[in-house]
Amino acid sequence: MSCRMDNKAYLVQMNGDGVHGKNMVQPKSLIGTGVAGKGMLGNGVHHVNVNGSLYPAKAKSRRQRWEVKASEMANNTLNPIRAIVDGMKLSPNPDKPMIALSIGDPTVFGNLPTDDAVLQAMKDAVDSQKFNGYAPSVGYLKSRQAVANFYSCPEAPLEAEDVILTSGCSQAIELAIGVLCNPGDNVLVPCPGFSLYKTLAVSTGIKVKLYNLLPEKSWEIDLQHMESLIDERTSCLIVTNPSNPCGSVFSKEHLQKILKVASKHCVPILADEIYSDMVFPGCNSPSLASLSSDVPILSCGGLAKRWLVPGWRLGWILIHDRNDIFGSEIRQGLVKLTQRILGACTIVQGALESILNNTPPSFYSSTISFLKSNSEICFSELSTVPGLNPVMPSGAMYLMVGIEMNHFPDFKNDVDFTERLVTEQSVFCLPASAFEYPNFFRIVVTVPEEMMVEACARIREFCQCHYQPLSCEDLDQ
Ligand SMILES: Cc1ncc(COP(=O)(O)O)c(C=O)c1O
Numbered sequence: 001m002s003c004r005m006d007n008k009a010y011l012v013q014m015n016g017d018g019v020h021g022k023n024m025v026q027p028k029s030l031i032g033t034g035v036a037g038k039g040m041l042g043n044g045v046h047h048v049n050v051n052g053s054l055y056p057a058k059a060k061s062r063r064q065r066w067e068v069k070a071s072e073m074a075n076n077t078l079n080p081i082r083a084i085v086d087g088m089k090l091s092p093n094p095d096k097p098m099i100a101l102s103i104g105d106p107t108v109f110g111n112l113p114t115d116d117a118v119l120q121a122m123k124d125a126v127d128s129q130k131f132n133g134y135a136p137s138v139g140y141l142k143s144r145q146a147v148a149n150f151y152s153c154p155e156a157p158l159e160a161e162d163v164i165l166t167s168g169c170s171q172a173i174e175l176a177i178g179v180l181c182n183p184g185d186n187v188l189v190p191c192p193g194f195s196l197y198k199t200l201a202v203s204t205g206i207k208v209k210l211y212n213l214l215p216e217k218s219w220e221i222d223l224q225h226m227e228s229l230i231d232e233r234t235s236c237l238i239v240t241n242p243s244n245p246c247g248s249v250f251s252k253e254h255l256q257k258i259l260k261v262a263s264k265h266c267v268p269i270l271a272d273e274i275y276s277d278m279v280f281p282g283c284n285s286p287s288l289a290s291l292s293s294d295v296p297i298l299s300c301g302g303l304a305k306r307w308l309v310p311g312w313r314l315g316w317i318l319i320h321d322r323n324d325i326f327g328s329e330i331r332q333g334l335v336k337l338t339q340r341i342l343g344a345c346t347i348v349q350g351a352l353e354s355i356l357n358n359t360p361p362s363f364y365s366s367t368i369s370f371l372k373s374n375s376e377i378c379f380s381e382l383s384t385v386p387g388l389n390p391v392m393p394s395g396a397m398y399l400m401v402g403i404e405m406n407h408f409p410d411f412k413n414d415v416d417f418t419e420r421l422v423t424e425q426s427v428f429c430l431p432a433s434a435f436e437y438p439n440f441f442r443i444v445v446t447v448p449e450e451m452m453v454e455a456c457a458r459i460r461e462f463c464q465c466h467y468q469p470l471s472c473e474d475l476d477q
Helices: 080-086 116-128 141-151 168-180 196-203 223-228 252-264 327-338 346-358 361-383 414-425 449-466 472-476
Strands: 009-013 045-049 163-166 186-191 207-214 234-240 269-272 297-302 315-320 388-391 398-403 440-444
Touching (some): 141 315, 163 168, 163 327, 168 234, 168 297, 186 196, 223 252, 252 269, 361 449, 414 449
Antiparallel strands (some): 297 315, 398 440
16 A cells, blocks of 8 residues: 555555555445445545545546536426426416316316225324335335235236336336337327327437327227337337327227237337226226237326325336236336335325225216216317317316317417417316327316306307308318
8 A cells, every 4th residue: 555645635555455544434335346436546546635535636627617417318308288388378367267177187176085085094004104114116015916906807817016006107107118118219109198108208218109099080099000100119009098188988999909000010018097997987998908918018007097196196007918028027127117216105005905995986986977077068068169179088087179270360279279268268278289289179177067167158259259260262272
């Protein structure tokens, strides 16, 4: 070991794992590991200043001024809804109270409280004091077992090991994309579709290819278009059923056709089923996995919508892999990804078994009846408004309305249309450009019934004010 004065620093030369300078502070875990820590050059040469702290003896390429920049990932993280809404001038008419039909949070108006059994489960979890610590990163075994029991069916059986608990369905989607895709790969995403898929993919260098949904066919997938987009770098097909923003529910036959395309091209599916079972009476909505004989599926879901507690941030991934195509690699990959943040909130995990087992069926059915009734009010009101073409939903919490823009020459596009609807009528609907689908807007149907009725009346008045019949010249074009 040799020491010399070097610009107020002692240089401590170490041989092998040898002896440390008196003032060397080296984490125990790094001793002898060859891992260079702060102040270590990785070649056994360490620098210690007179005060005993560590710093390099010769600062290479020292910065002359502050320059702290956001990472590429941060800069590439874009939420299209924010990008559009933040750019809108939203100044409501002071004579009319604001009605926001734009927020996909069923709790905002207080008219759709969660069930007492759900609240009790949470209170019990807190009072027990058993869930204040860290859980395994994939979630407590008991809670995973509860989810497996809840969703298992003979066609798609689930064990606890097939369930990963996450921080909301959003994190489930993030992990699923993260484990299946590399930068440069592409994912197939519905259009119109939930904007988070693109936000997550693009920020990590994954490309997004949008496949069309067909409003005239109740938003079924244009299967030919979807298939035409698949190439050797397509690493995942995202299917949202029931749909945000469309409120559509695919039939069993349509789901089978989707599976056929995925099977033909060996593309795994990320099934976003956060609205599973939120389907109107008379509609059947099997899970994709229950119909799949070979296609491996990561089904993402959570408590947010069906149990009406989006703020509780509890989601899950159900791994369906009957033919062992994902195998241990994808399972291990998912486990590794959960270790980045050590998983979902433990209190909610503690309440999960009770939430799933004790919520009465009447809670689910009354929520669905309300959503259906509000959808029917909205659909029948807007169907008779000149220039608007609402599409009746079959589930979830949304309804899409087409705007015949050629009848509304006062407005450039759906963003302009919805902005002026706020200015004149204090009604805010999300322009569907936020879902990459211009000339439509989305209505959230969770608002109280009287608000829905009032909002529809104002939308009618607005359209009547601005609607222009087509001239002969327009018709000739
Ligand atoms: C289709 C879809 N997937 C996922 C999510 C995210 O759910 P969570 O709030 O559990 O993260 C939403 C939320 O609106 C959604 O609409």
